[in-house]
Amino acid sequence: MNRRLRWRKFVSNFMLSMTGVCAFVAVSVLFFILGSLVYHGGTSINWNFFTKLPSPVGETGGGMANAIVGSAKLLLLATLFGVPIGFLGAVYLAEFSGSKVAFVVRYAADLLNGAPSIVIGIFAFSIAVHPFKHFSTLAGGFALGVMMVPITLRSTEQFLLDVPRTLREGAMALGASKWKTIATVIVPAAYRGILTAILLAFARVAGETAPLIFTALGNSYWSHGWNEPTASLPVMIWNYSISAYEDWHRQAWAAGLVLLILILVINIMARAILSRGISVPR
Amino acid sequence: MSTASTTLPSAGPVAGSRSFFSRLREGDEIARMITFVFAASVVILTVLLVFELWNGSSLARHKFGLAFFVTRVWDPVFEQFGALPFIYGTVVTSVVALVLAVPLGIGAAIFLAELAPARVSDTLQFFIDLLAAVPSVIYGLLGLFIVVPLMREYVQPALKNTLGFLPLFQGPAYGLGFLTAGIVLAIMVIPYIISVSREVLLSVPRDQREAALALGSTRWESTWKVVVPFARTGIMGSIFLALARALGETMAVSMVIGNAPTISASLFSPGDSIASIIANQFSEATGELYTQSLIELGLVLFLLTFILNGLARILILATTQRGSDMGNA
Amino acid sequence: MNASVRSVLPVKIAPPTGSLPSREMPSAASMRMTVSKVNFFYGAKQTLFDISLGVAASKVTALIGPSGCGKSTLLRTFNRMDETVRHTRLEGDILLDGHDIHEQDVTQLRRRIGMVFQRPNPFPKSIFDNVAYGLRINGSKLALSDAVEKSLRHAALWDEVKDHLHKSAYELSGGQQQRLCIARALAVEPEVLLLDEPCSALDPISTAKIEELLVQLKDLCTIVIVTHNMQQAARVSDFTAFLLTGQLIEFSPTPYLFTTPSDPRTEAYITGRFG
Numbered sequence: 001m002n003r004r005l006r007w008r009k010f011v012s013n014f015m016l017s018m019t020g021v022c023a024f025v026a027v028s029v030l031f032f033i034l035g036s037l038v039y040h041g042g043t044s045i046n047w048n049f050f051t052k053l054p055s056p057v058g059e060t061g062g063g064m065a066n067a068i069v070g071s072a073k074l075l076l077l078a079t080l081f082g083v084p085i086g087f088l089g090a091v092y093l094a095e096f097s098g099s100k101v102a103f104v105v106r107y108a109a110d111l112l113n114g115a116p117s118i119v120i121g122i123f124a125f126s127i128a129v130h131p132f133k134h135f136s137t138l139a140g141g142f143a144l145g146v147m148m149v150p151i152t153l154r155s156t157e158q159f160l161l162d163v164p165r166t167l168r169e170g171a172m173a174l175g176a177s178k179w180k181t182i183a184t185v186i187v188p189a190a191y192r193g194i195l196t197a198i199l200l201a202f203a204r205v206a207g208e209t210a211p212l213i214f215t216a217l218g219n220s221y222w223s224h225g226w227n228e229p230t231a232s233l234p235v236m237i238w239n240y241s242i243s244a245y246e247d248w249h250r251q252a253w254a255a256g257l258v259l260l261i262l263i264l265v266i267n268i269m270a271r272a273i274l275s276r277g278i279s280v281p282r
Numbered sequence: 283m284s285t286a287s288t289t290l291p292s293a294g295p296v297a298g299s300r301s302f303f304s305r306l307r308e309g310d311e312i313a314r315m316i317t318f319v320f321a322a323s324v325v326i327l328t329v330l331l332v333f334e335l336w337n338g339s340s341l342a343r344h345k346f347g348l349a350f351f352v353t354r355v356w357d358p359v360f361e362q363f364g365a366l367p368f369i370y371g372t373v374v375t376s377v378v379a380l381v382l383a384v385p386l387g388i389g390a391a392i393f394l395a396e397l398a399p400a401r402v403s404d405t406l407q408f409f410i411d412l413l414a415a416v417p418s419v420i421y422g423l424l425g426l427f428i429v430v431p432l433m434r435e436y437v438q439p440a441l442k443n444t445l446g447f448l449p450l451f452q453g454p455a456y457g458l459g460f461l462t463a464g465i466v467l468a469i470m471v472i473p474y475i476i477s478v479s480r481e482v483l484l485s486v487p488r489d490q491r492e493a494a495l496a497l498g499s500t501r502w503e504s505t506w507k508v509v510v511p512f513a514r515t516g517i518m519g520s521i522f523l524a525l526a527r528a529l530g531e532t533m534a535v536s537m538v539i540g541n542a543p544t545i546s547a548s549l550f551s552p553g554d555s556i557a558s559i560i561a562n563q564f565s566e567a568t569g570e571l572y573t574q575s576l577i578e579l580g581l582v583l584f585l586l587t588f589i590l591n592g593l594a595r596i597l598i599l600a601t602t603q604r605g606s607d608m609g610n611a
Numbered sequence: 612m613n614a615s616v617r618s619v620l621p622v623k624i625a626p627p628t629g630s631l632p633s634r635e636m637p638s639a640a641s642m643r644m645t646v647s648k649v650n651f652f653y654g655a656k657q658t659l660f661d662i663s664l665g666v667a668a669s670k671v672t673a674l675i676g677p678s679g680c681g682k683s684t685l686l687r688t689f690n691r692m693d694e695t696v697r698h699t700r701l702e703g704d705i706l707l708d709g710h711d712i713h714e715q716d717v718t719q720l721r722r723r724i725g726m727v728f729q730r731p732n733p734f735p736k737s738i739f740d741n742v743a744y745g746l747r748i749n750g751s752k753l754a755l756s757d758a759v760e761k762s763l764r765h766a767a768l769w770d771e772v773k774d775h776l777h778k779s780a781y782e783l784s785g786g787q788q789q790r791l792c793i794a795r796a797l798a799v800e801p802e803v804l805l806l807d808e809p810c811s812a813l814d815p816i817s818t819a820k821i822e823e824l825l826v827q828l829k830d831l832c833t834i835v836i837v838t839h840n841m842q843q844a845a846r847v848s849d850f851t852a853f854l855l856t857g858q859l860i861e862f863s864p865t866p867y868l869f870t871t872p873s874d875p876r877t878e879a880y881i882t883g884r885f886g
Contacts, residue, residue: 004750005719012502016397022389023398026472027406030413036424085320092317105321108328114591115331115584116530117418118557122564122580126334146331149324179313207417210532210557214565234419238533241423249427256423260416267415271408399697489732493792496690497745497799498722507748512735 037260041253049254054220054231060247064255066222070137070230071206074216077141077226078148078205083198085145086152093153094160095182106154113150120146121211129215135229140216144205151201159193160186192273199270203263209234233259332584339578341570350578356543356559358567363575365582367543371460371553372583375535376528378464378549379471384521386468387475388510391517394476395483396491396505407480414473422537425466430457430538433465438550453548458540461549466534471524478523482516482601483509516601522594526587532557556583636665636850636863643668643803643833644689649703651684651693651857658684660857662703666803671825671834673848673865675841677885681857682837686805689835690724691717707803722749725796725832727806731788733780733795738772741780741791745799758798765831766794767824786817793824797831804828806836810843822847841881845869853877 048063055062089109093102115123124143129135163186171181187194216230218239223230233255240252342350346363353364390410394403434457441451486509494504510517540552541562556579567573639645642665651659659681666672674682687693688701691712705712712720722745733741742759751758759776763769768790772783780791789809796804806825810818825834825847838844844851845865852862853874861868861877872878879885 005716008500008503008748009716009718012500015502015506016393019389019393019397022386023393023406026386026390026413026476027409029469029472030409030416033413033416033420033424036428037420040427085323088317088320089324092314092321096314096317097321101321105324108325110591110595111588112324112328112331114526114587116532116557116587118530118532118560119331119335119580119584122338122560122577123331123334125564126338126577127330146327149327153324178310180309182313203415207415207419209417209419210561213561217565234417234533237419237423238537241426242537252423253427256420260420263415263417264412267412271411487732489728489730490734492692492695493726493728493732493734493795494744495695496692496721496726496728497748497796498718498720499748500718503748507744508734 034260034264037253037257041250041255041257044250044254045257049251049258053222054236058245062247062251064231064233064236064251066219067231067233067236067255068258070216070219070223071232071234073137073223073226073230074140074144074212074232075202075206077138078144079198079202081142081145082148082201082205083152086149086201087156087194087198089149090153090156090160091182091187093157095178095186106157109150109153112146113154117147117208117210121214124211124215134227135215135217136227137216137223137230138226140212140230140232141226143211143215144208147205147208147211148201151204152197155197155200156190156194159190159197162193163189192276196270196274199266199273203266203270206266207234207259207263209238213238335577335581335584339574339581342574342578345571346575350575351582354545358563358569358572361569361571363571365556365579367545368554368556368559368579369582370545371539371543372529372555372557374460374549374553375463375467375539375555376525378461379467379528380521380525382465382468383472383475383524387472387520387524388479388517390472391476391479391483392505392510394480396501396509403480407477410473410476414477418470418531418533419537421466421470422534425462425534425538429466430462433457433462442550449547450549453546453550455550456540456552458538459550459552460539460546463535463539463553463555464549466538467528467531470531470534471527474524474527475520478520478598479513479517482513482520482598485516485601486512513601515597519594519597519601522590522597526590526594529590530557530583530587532561536561556580637667637670639665641668642666643708644835645704645706645709646685646689647704647706649685649688649701649705651681651688651702652700653696654698658857659688662854662859664852664859664862666833666835667850668833669829670849671829671836671847673844673851674835674837674854675839675844675851675880676854676860677880678839679856680854682854683807684857685854686807686835686837689803689805690721690726692726722799723801724803724805725799725801727789727792727796727804727809729808730812731785731792733783733788733791736780737777738780738783738791739776742794742798744795749799759794762794762798763791765797765828766790767820768794784817786813786820789813789817789821790824793821797828801832803833803835806834808837808839811839818843841869853880855880 048061050063050068051065052061052063053066054064089105093105097105120143124139124146128139128142167185167189168181171185176184212232212235216232216235218235219229219231237252237255237259240248240255243249342363346353350363350365351369352366353362354366355362355364356367357363394406398406434455438455438457438461442455445451490512491504491509494508495501499507535555536558539554539558541554541558542552543554543559544551546553560576560579564573564576567576644666646662646664646666649659649662650657662685674686676682684693688705689712693699693701694717707720707723734744736744739759742762743755746755746758760769760773763772768787771787780788783791793809810821813821822843825836828834836844836848848865850862851865851868853860853868855876861872861874863873868877869881872881
């Protein structure tokens with residue numbers, strides 16, 4: 001083997017190992033994040049955390065009960081707003097529309113999807129806060145819902161289109177009308193994918209902070225009903241971590257751990273549902 | 283049956299040959315109309331978004347015009363607003379992020395697409411996808427409590443000692459600043475580069491690599507000189523995508539960038555980005571002009587990400603298309 | 612036997628005109644490559660069974676047989692391309708000029724044994740850069756443009772592309788792209804050139820051009836060609852090996868294999884009774 005060939009082989013082995021290092025580094029970041037959250041926040045997850053309200057500045061022993069409930073309310077609103085639009089819109093695209101309309105709707109959805117979350121926050125502010133002159137849970141739910149729409153729409157459309165022709169034709173040949181076919185055959189066939197899409201959209205907005213900053217704002221106390229500003233986990237994490245108080249930092253870590261576990265669990269569940277196999281034999 | 287069926291049934295699709303009323307009766311027309319309304323509302327939301335951004339910044343746009351983009355001053359008291367420091371901060375942090383993320387991301391993608399056996403590749407990709415799902419505020423949390431001290435105690439002093447003659451690495455080491463924000467951003471956008479590049483590399487036809495190997499290339503040569511160039515458009519697309527993400531990133535950046543609207547050659551300097559100033563000041567903005575200037579910043583951000591995302595999509599589509607065309611040639 | 616078989620042959624495979632070559636296979640000494648008791652496994656499944664044959668130097672050897680008989684698999688073992696697929700195992704010996712190919716560095720081996728693939732697969736580079744690729748990675752001291760011209764002439768492509776060397780290879784037609792791939796393989800001056808059904812994706816005119824080319828290339832290097840087209844094998848090759856379900860059924864000088872095959876299975880294949 002001559003020198004040049006030896007060099008080339010050395011370069012090859014070296015560079016390929018380096019790519020392995022890159023992959024290893026990238027993946028280990030995930031575990032580092034989880035590990036750090038567990039290390040710094042694990043001990044702070046206690047009964048207080050889940051049941052107490054935030055204590056006044058400087059005092060210890062408070063919790064994030066209102067933020068947890070607040071996040072739940074916001075996510076509920078977001079789902080109620082975003083999922084029907086995304087789902088039914090996708091049904092329209094996959095089953096009824098012509099290609100021109102479909103193009104416009106898809107393009108709009110992609111625009112919405114690509115908009116930075118802070119811009120969505122400005123939008124929600126203009127529509128749901130400014131005219132009413134106050135911040136509210138509804139506005140926050142609207143902001144998050146808007147973010148859920150494009151994710152739900154595009155994925156659902158994809159899964160509906162993936163349902164094999166033969167299934168549709170079989171149902172129609174039996175005399176089922178279009179909407180019956182959709183409701184009783186096509187959607188059930190695609191339900192795994194649709195559920196996954198909804199879960200992933202949910203997990204995505206569960207962690208969003210920016211759209212909430214000037215819609216739901218925040219609240220040190222319980223938020224009553226839907227018209228008051230409300231605390232939420234992500235916003236609490238933000239507020240607490242940039243504050244100067246050790247105790248708040250500690251709680252921010254704990255909240256981060258809770259939030260991340262929630263999001264990761266939903267993500268893993270969603271993928272498990274999808275990979276459990278297609279619900280329609282091919 | 284119904285009066286509508288006096289026309290002969292055509293050989294075309296079922297829906298086309300039935301009249302409006304028979305479809306209405308069977309509920310199809312209602313279903314179509316209902317779902318159309320929902321689909322249309324997506325378009326309405328988007329149009330409304332653009333409208334609100336445009337309209338909500340009209341005062342600022344008319345007052346400052348194009349000078350908005352080159353004015354350094356951001357003074358709420360005297361109502362003087364210029365976007366330059368934020369554009370600068372956004373650009374600098376994004377560039378730092380890409381400089382770090384692109385080699386690492388492409389390297390990892392090469393490993394996943396060319397070297398790792400399918401099962402390993404899929405498992406690692408799964409973890410990368412989970413990484414992409416981590417919310418911005420959690421990156422910010424780690425950035426603030428772990429990366430910033432690290433930067434302040436170790437990395438920045440080390441850089442100063444070795445490369446301190448460059449204006450890039452001068453000035454006091456606070457830990458916060460452009461460099462730190464760029465590093466945190468890099469970690470956030472790597473998953474996007476990896477996922478898309480990996481897909482694009484996997485779509486390169488097998489016989490490209492085989493032809494290179496059959497000519498006596500080493501594995502690295504066949505990957506780097508043939509497979510990667512074949513996929514280069516798609517990889518560019520992944521970089522644009524990552525850039526679009528980096529531009530719009532709000533929370534993590536605002537937590538580590540230092541929040542001082544400065545323009546400085548030093549990467550150690552604190553600064554601010556477009557998204558971060560909006561996040562920090564919007565809810566306290568008093569006065570129409572103040573608020574509208576912030577909205578104008580939002581409009582700028584929206585347009586930038588819109589262009590980048592569009593370009594990214596075109597590039598990625600072009601490569602995967604070319605791969606499948608070659609395979610069918 | 613002679614007469615009865617001839618009457619069964621379809622008219623299209625005409626017996627060769629002029630004097631027939633020797634019936635005997637060349638001696639071991641004039642074999643460029645020797646394959647000895649090769650068994651090949653893909654996972655648990657065995658796809659090649661006890662194959663032994665010799666590839667004569669400066670001649671064209673054809674491998675024929677129905678789909679799935681293992682001819683491409685066998686070809687790919689010659690330049691160790693079988694190693695690019697996981698879970699494969701090779702038993703037996705393959706020698707190039709008397710030396711075991713598995714005891715040499717694979718990168719070096721593949722310079723000495725080149726390959727042209729079923730579908731033209733030029734790199735996304737210019738015509739010039741495609742041909743120069745092999746030369747560049749080996750740090751060739753030759754003036755690149757001379758070497759590139761030489762290869763393109765050998766591939767009968769020079770006149771068509773000489774004014775367009777810097778255009779993308781993808782602007783060429785299918786047949787031209789395949790000749791480019793041949794030029795690319797020839798540029799590193801291999802001793803053996805392997806072609807895996809090189810014309811199956813091409814039109815008849817391009818096919819004819821390449822077949823003409825192959826006969827001329829014999830002087831430059833030893834050629835092994837896999838083809839599912841029996842007429843092509845009959846036209847182009849000096850020796851033909853017939854494979855069926857992973858076994859070597861018959862291996863003899865081409866005119867004899869096609870006119871007086873010794874195995875009934877060979878006869879059945881070439882008379883079109885299957886495959």
